Amino acid sequence: MPRNCPHCDSKKISGSYFVRFGFFFRSSDSRYIQRYRCVSCRFTCSNATFNAWFRQKKRQKNHALRMRLAGAGSLRRAAKDLHLNRKTVARKLAALGFEAAFHLKKGNLEKPKARVIEFDDLETFEHTKCKPLSITLAVESKTRRILGIEVSTIAAKGLLVEKAKKYGRRPDGRSKARARLFRDLQEMVVEDVLIKSDSNPHYRKDVLKYFPKAKYRQYEGKRGSLGGQGELKKTKFDPLFSLNHTCAMFRANVNRLIRKTWCTTKRADRLYAHLMIYAHYHNQNLG
Ligand SMILES: [Zn+2]
Known part of the structure; x- marks a missing residue:
């Protein structure tokens, strides 16, 4: 009342x-x-x-939809199976993503601060491979708790540069995404946190800016490419195992990230919503 x-x-x-x-x-x-x-x-x-669900229709389907989206389900098949319109499912994806983002952050702030974290970028694309997207992801080591995710645009590379010209200039948003992620992470980690990442030369400056007291370690490593061998490497010991395992979980459970799939992202903001739904589910149920 x-x-x-x-x-x-x-x-x-x-x-x-x-x-x-x-x-x-x-x-x-x-x-x-x-x-x-x-x-x-x-x-x-x-x-x-x-x-929060004021004026939501078909609210009885929300939970089933959440489970499907966090378990490699596609929007179209969910619409068909749950007897919803595709547009309803698309709108619900946005709403559920918003809800999940809130709960993910709340859940992380309630947990004890992380002592060891790993972060990296995961690549995917919107609409065509000429318009790649980067997912910046941070997880807690060992527990594999997802601490934060950001999505940003990146320019096409390699053989696709020529083809991608028709889509115009595509700004590289990775550094801003990293800044957003690190700002969020500041509240979730201890002051002298140990941060691990791959050997990307751009990372060190940002890590030192946002975590001046942190210990930072970079590891050489082969990176998984879009159509390549994947995040889980066949090496003896992977220092970034927690991160790579989580990336592999994303690939397996977020339908639009599965390699060589028919299902692709059409909008970066909806990718973010979908990732949030999975991440919340991951932290709640898998960990
Ligand atoms: Zn009144």
């Missing part, structure tokens, strides 16, 4: 200016929802008004 009226701002120190004002029946989960009315301005609202 709301305490203050959002319409006329009337307040009372104890109790409320609202009186009960009937019910309405919510068909999507077959529940009766209490309505209220403000006694001074006659504004009405209900228990649903201030809920």
